[in-house]
Amino acid sequence: MSVQAWTFVIVGASFALYIAIALRSRAKSTGEFYVAGGGVSSVANGLATAADWMSAASFLSMAGIISFTGYDGSVYLMGWTGGYVLLALLLAPYLRKFGKFTVPDFVGDRYASQWARIVAVVCALFVSFTYVAGQMRGVGVVFSRFLEVSIDTGVVIGMGLVLFYAVLGGMKGITYTQVAQYCVLIFAYLVPAIFISLQVTGNPVPQLGFGAADLATGQPLLERLDGLHAELGFAPYTDGAKSMVDVFFITAALMVGTAGLPHIIVRFYTVQKVRDARWSAGWALLFIALLYTTAPAVAAFARTNLIQTVSGKEHAGLPEWVGKWEQTGLIKFDDKDGDGRVRYVADAATNELSIDKDIIVLANPEIAGLPDWVVGLVAAGGLAAALSTAAGLLLVVSSAISHDLLKSALCPQISERGELLAARISAAVAVVAAGYVGIHPPGYVAEVVAFAFGLAASSFFPALVLGIFSRRMNASGAVCGMLAGLAFTSAYIVHFKFLAPESNDAQHWLWGISPEGIGTLGMLLNFLVALVVARFTPPPNAQVQGLIDRIRVPRGADGPRAARRGETPRGRA
Amino acid sequence: MTSHPPPRGQRYWLRNVRLVALLLVLWFAVSYGAGILLAPWLNNVRLPGTGFRLGFWMAQQGSMLAFVALIFFYARRMDRIEREEGLDERDEEDAQ
Structure with missing residues (x-):
């Protein structure tokens, strides 16, 4: 076959x-x-x-x-x-x-x-x-x-x-x-x-x-x-x-x-x-x-x-698969010095071969x-x-x-x-x-994916962790934290990826952090803002305190789930 | 429903938080420590019997193996802590 x-x-x-x-x-x-x-x-x-x-x-x-x-x-x-x-x-x-x-x-x-x-x-x-x-x-x-x-x-x-x-x-x-x-x-x-x-x-x-x-x-x-x-x-x-x-x-x-x-x-x-x-x-x-x-x-x-x-x-003597992938454009050979040999080096000015990363697998x-x-x-x-x-x-x-x-x-x-x-x-x-x-x-699909990670890191994660581990964390703290993390991270990524892509290099980055890594700083900012704001606003009410108690211990896992069980049989598919 | 957990719930929570803190220190040490911050220094050593430089190996193999071990260790310890504190879910499931 x-x-x-x-x-x-x-x-x-x-x-x-x-x-x-x-x-x-x-x-x-x-x-x-x-x-x-x-x-x-x-x-x-x-x-x-x-x-x-x-x-x-x-x-x-x-x-x-x-x-x-x-x-x-x-x-x-x-x-x-x-x-x-x-x-x-x-x-x-x-x-x-x-x-x-x-x-x-x-x-x-x-x-x-x-x-x-x-x-x-x-x-x-x-x-x-x-x-x-x-x-x-x-x-x-x-x-x-x-x-x-x-x-x-x-x-x-x-x-x-x-x-x-x-x-x-x-x-x-x-x-x-x-x-x-x-x-x-x-x-x-x-x-x-x-x-x-x-x-x-x-x-x-x-x-x-x-x-x-x-x-x-x-x-x-x-x-x-x-x-x-x-x-x-x-x-x-x-x-x-x-x-x-x-x-x-x-x-x-x-x-x-x-x-x-x-x-x-x-x-x-x-x-x-x-x-x-x-x-x-x-x-x-x-x-x-x-x-x-x-x-x-x-x-x-x-x-x-x-x-x-x-x-x-010699380019002519390379194995068959090289030619096949050259047709798809994933491998490109440009004989700059005209000697018919493949010069594959780090220096972009003299390098003659470019290879797409997906080709490896x-x-x-x-x-x-x-x-x-x-x-x-x-x-x-x-x-x-x-x-x-x-x-x-x-x-x-x-x-x-x-x-x-x-x-x-x-x-x-x-x-x-x-x-x-x-x-x-x-x-x-x-x-x-x-x-x-x-x-x-x-x-800009690739850029947008970096964005997705940065946003998930700088918005959800702190709000979830603080919601479980801090009794004091309240809505004002969490919302301000999420908005601060989101605003900071998206502004940084949008600036370097879309507004001023020509300055996207280590010299211009904040403390040498690339847009891919900025979500970490956004996350820290989120934690900081959330904790500070929560200190100066009232703590959550008794009902929320009860919810925190409930999620911290495993016993009675069907508290809020009782309704779910009532409506669905528990058998596996 | 009470607004605060009974004392065994508090003790359980304290033991849980202490275990989580310890495991997070290890999590940081194997990845950010050995795989990044100390990698240039660890790279002077080779993993015995192989061609791996130690810092490189920690970054591309060792840290991931350690992560898997950390999670399974946590799951086992928590099963035990829950049994000791009488908070495991099994008897409750059986009762249904």
Whole structure:
């Protein structure tokens, strides 16, 4: 069978699986639609959270970014995993005990303020929608690359699939398809990684092969890579080029941003008990770490392979895959000195080769000469990663509209059936809107994603943590804190990314902190403003004090959940 | 409903906060400490038997393994603390 046929078969089979699961787990109540009826086991929730979290960016781009930046790429590895420690220790168990449906639910009830709820809804909508647009684009790119349809057709196919299972099954359908999607994506990531590790180092475990000796030279792989980088004028692979301050702040912004992302937090509302929320955070991070510890190994193998394959070689004599990727524009060769050889160096004036970062994962099977079915597998994995994240985000968008805006703020008398219908309609509208943005992407998708993390870090996280750990924190403090954090972070990012992009360099940054890392400072500002304002305004009333007491202890987890249980059977799908 | 938790609830909360504080110190130490602030210095050492420079390894492997361990440790300890304080959810679930 050809690569194309294999891809159709594997992608088709995985889609059939997702649809079958969606048909088996339809949501019958708002409780099932928003939080899967609160009956998901901790391991299943861990798997679903891992798939929800790992997007097209984690699957396709991350190894490539690390490959081209070496040590600097660690900000993504630590930043996108360390947030789970914050979630497990500071947020998940208490939010599960609180036990309603959404993040704005908690903010609104804890601070007994519609204002706080509305600020939270706006943040949730903005963060989730910017994210989902990127995912739909990712779906389109994978389709067009592997199935030779246009990107737009790819986006439409992806929209149809997500529409089907998100609208039908809500959180319940999404949870169980995400479990299947995790299995597909991790298998698709590990198979090529193991093959390549064996080829380069003779060790089948990429995490170990990464630190072993290169089979060709007998020298430790990373030492050899540092040497190659030195020859070509790049910063040493294991040291990187970013300043320590910037690495510190970006890592912190990504960690805290992760802990503040509504589509991740809401997953912890779906488990049965408070202790399950802690355990499932552990399972989720274990499943994520399986991919995240493999990625830097893949990055180092690919970097070595790439430099050895192209550097100083005759362009005409390069392997076939180079030409194939040149046609797609992801590899570009410009023979500046006209000698027919590839000069790949750090100096932009004489460098002749430019390589897109996504190629590292996409072309890995070809670079390593793996069988055709592996290429189909990578396509199915990339689609699983993008679709699972898109579905989780769309659910947050739809529940923010139907539950937080409609039910909690605009028309509280709406019936259970009316709210469920509204949730389905807003999910459908959100899918179509996301698809539209995916087909007509604004030119600044990458910038906007940095924005989403910075905003999640500087708005939600402090309001949630203070709401749980400080009895004194009141609505004025939380709202002022969120607004200060938001205003500062967005002003800084908008200034450097949109108004004065030409001055976006270390000399002009505040204390050497790039826009990617500024969310950390925004978060600190939020904490500071909130604590100061709360000191000078009255403490929360007795009802709120009672709520704080209730969420701090696990016993009686069904306080506010009793209603939810009454309306939904607790059985699993 | 009482407006303040009974004493065992307060003791439970205190034990929880102390455990969280300790684990957050470790969380900071393995990532920001070993993986970033001390990385240039730790890079002078190699992880025995491998080609990894220690600071680089902490940033790209070690910190993530430590995060997983920290969460599972917290989940286990909290199960125990909840049993000792009589606040675990199990008996309640059984009673239903």
